[in-house]
Amino acid sequence: MRGDYAFERFHGEPPLSVIRSRSLDLSGWGRFPVEKCDAYRPESVEEIRELIRVAPSESLISRGMGRSYGDASLNSGRGVILHERLNRILSFDPETGLLHCEASVTLAEIIDVFLPQGFFPAVTPGSKNISLGGAIAADVHGKNHHRDGTISGQVLGFHVLTGEGELVSCSRSENSRLFWATLGGMGLTGAVVDVRLKLRRVDSSYLKTQTIRTTDLQETLDEIILRDRDYDYSVAWIDCLARKKSLGRALLLRANPASPSELPSFERESPYSIRRKLPLTVPFSMPSFFLNSGNMKAFNSCFYWWPRRTEALRDFESYFYPLDAISNWNRVYGQKGVLQYQLVLPLESSSQGLREILERVAESGWASFLGVLKSTGPESGGLLSFPFEGTSLALDFPNRHDSIFAFLRELDRLVIHYGGRTYLAKDSSLTPSAFRTMYPAYEDFLEVKAEVDPNGRFSSSLSRRIGLTE
Numbered sequence: 109m110r111g112d113y114a115f116e117r118f119h120g121e122p123p124l125s126v127i128r129s130r131s132l133d134l135s136g137w138g139r140f141p142v143e144k145c146d147a148y149r150p151e152s153v154e155e156i157r158e159l160i161r162v163a164p165s166e167s168l169i170s171r172g173m174g175r176s177y178g179d180a181s182l183n184s185g186r187g188v189i190l191h192e193r194l195n196r197i198l199s200f201d202p203e204t205g206l207l208h209c210e211a212s213v214t215l216a217e218i219i220d221v222f223l224p225q226g227f228f229p230a231v232t233p234g235s236k237n238i239s240l241g242g243a244i245a246a247d248v249h250g251k252n253h254h255r256d257g258t259i260s261g262q263v264l265g266f267h268v269l270t271g272e273g274e275l276v277s278c279s280r281s282e283n284s285r286l287f288w289a290t291l292g293g294m295g296l297t298g299a300v301v302d303v304r305l306k307l308r309r310v311d312s313s314y315l316k317t318q319t320i321r322t323t324d325l326q327e328t329l330d331e332i333i334l335r336d337r338d339y340d341y342s343v344a345w346i347d348c349l350a351r352k353k354s355l356g357r358a359l360l361l362r363a364n365p366a367s368p369s370e371l372p373s374f375e376r377e378s379p380y381s382i383r384r385k386l387p388l389t390v391p392f393s394m395p396s397f398f399l400n401s402g403n404m405k406a407f408n409s410c411f412y413w414w415p416r417r418t419e420a421l422r423d424f425e426s427y428f429y430p431l432d433a434i435s436n437w438n439r440v441y442g443q444k445g446v447l448q449y450q451l452v453l454p455l456e457s458s459s460q461g462l463r464e465i466l467e468r469v470a471e472s473g474w475a476s477f478l479g480v481l482k483s484t485g486p487e488s489g490g491l492l493s494f495p496f497e498g499t500s501l502a503l504d505f506p507n508r509h510d511s512i513f514a515f516l517r518e519l520d521r522l523v524i525h526y527g528g529r530t531y532l533a534k535d536s537s538l539t540p541s542a543f544r545t546m547y548p549a550y551e552d553f554l555e556v557k558a559e560v561d562p563n564g565r566f567s568s569s570l571s572r573r574i575g576l577t578e
């Protein structure tokens with residue numbers, strides 16, 4: 109993914125003030141929307157500062173690995189800062205697990221370098237191909253949110269280059285309002301240039317997993333709400349096309365880290381190695397008829413009924429990142445891409461709210477692959493962070509027809525009715541009024557933004573669509 113963009117620079121006097129952009133068609137991971145943006149690829153913090161000062165684009169937004177689904181890292185007709193050249197690891201303390209690196213370092217790179225030394229990211233989303241800058245901007249969560257919260261819990265501090273070109277050091281004790289506005293702030297407080305993050309010590313690359321099948325929504329919820337606390341990691345793959353008595357049936361995959369003594373004897377010598385798998389790829393965009401509701405139903409049912417061992421050892425790749433094993437898997441949704449929709453509901457309304465939402469999804473004909481259901485723990489302090497205590501459901505809707513937007517609006521109304529919100533890192537459709545209702549701390553966020561970026565130098569297609577910036 110790195111180095112995809114051909115790039116031009118003038119070499120003149122003074123060199124930094126003549127950085128040029130290249131017009132690129134960019135999209136997020138959902139491949140919708142696709143927008144023409146002025147892409148800049150700075151090579152140093154000083155160059156980003158200079159970009160902020162002189163780039164002719166009306167506004168700028170940072171882009172990491174482009175793994176957010178919608179338009180969070182897009183800036184239609186305006187500037188996008190590609191951070192990929194700022195990806196150096198700066199220091200690591202093996203005593204404490206404290207890592208200091210530039211913000212474009214990815215979780216995949218961290219794992220490659222530090223897992224052999226016995227360290228792993230304490231919080232990781234379902235793809236390791238994301239940058240630390242993107243992880244902070246979305247305040248990402250993983251399969252252990254019910255125990256460990258978002259990545260904010262492991263972040264000791266970072267530097268942000270604000271819209272005024274000021275390099276500000278942020279932590280819980282230093283510029284803490286900017287710290288909590290930037291965590292989850294979708295890149296709108298400025299460009300994060302480096303991060304100090306605590307890695308978790310692990311004894312092997314393996315997890316002891318348990319897989320169980322539930323028969324309906326109530327059983328699924330009982331299991332995840334009451335029993336997830338016995339496991340470090342937990343996720344439920346839900347058959348989102350099952351109806352009536354089977355509504356909400358799911359496969360629960362829970363896991364705890366494995367110690368070397370729990371590995372087969374031939375793995376104990378090198379507990380951090382894993383066997384390489386055959387690289388798989390989706391070679392082209394699938395034709396739209398592939399995603400008809402009959403195929404989707406068959407896929408969901410097969411996944412649910414496929415025979416599996418209840419207890420198994422799995423390596424971290426297959427447990428945390430099953431989709432990363434297939435490169436370009438987002439092409440499966442066809443040329444027009446996919447809209448992902450992730451919501452969280454409070455505990456008290458989860459049962460009724462999820463039932464109504466799943467019923468609407470199943471009867472709507474908006475075919476979707478398996479949904480992902482999780483229990484979530486307490487909120488982080490991020491002003492625009494997504495998860496709070498309750499349950500979260502993520503659904504994929506192939507973008508087959510414009511009427512999907514009316515359907516998503518209907519889901520928004522249900523989510524609001526049940527006291528929930530949707531995730532900005534996955535969003536492509538939220539309206540300003542729905543956003544304001546879902547994220548009541550947006551006014552506090554705007555106060556901090558006005559202090560560090562009074563001229564609105566940072567904005568994105570997402571921030572304008574949801575009415576957060578002009």
Ligand SMILES: Cc1cc2nc3c(=O)[nH]c(=O)nc-3n(C[C@H](O)[C@H](O)[C@H](O)COP(=O)(O)OP(=O)(O)OC[C@H]3O[C@@H](n4cnc5c(N)ncnc54)[C@H](O)[C@@H]3O)c2cc1C
Binds near residue numbers: 243250
């Ligand atoms: C298969 C898959 C599974 C996923 N699973 C999860 C999950 O389980 N939990 C979860 O929380 N998320 C999940 N995500 C979403 C993903 O973790 C977030 O969207 C993350 O922000 C992507 O990081 P990125 O580097 O690709 O950022 P981009 O997509 O490039 O950008 C995302 C946001 O970060 C901002 N940003 C990027 N770099 C910087 C920087 N240096 N400074 C300031 N702002 C910056 C951008 O402006 C944008 O607003 C998943 C995504 C995929 C594709």
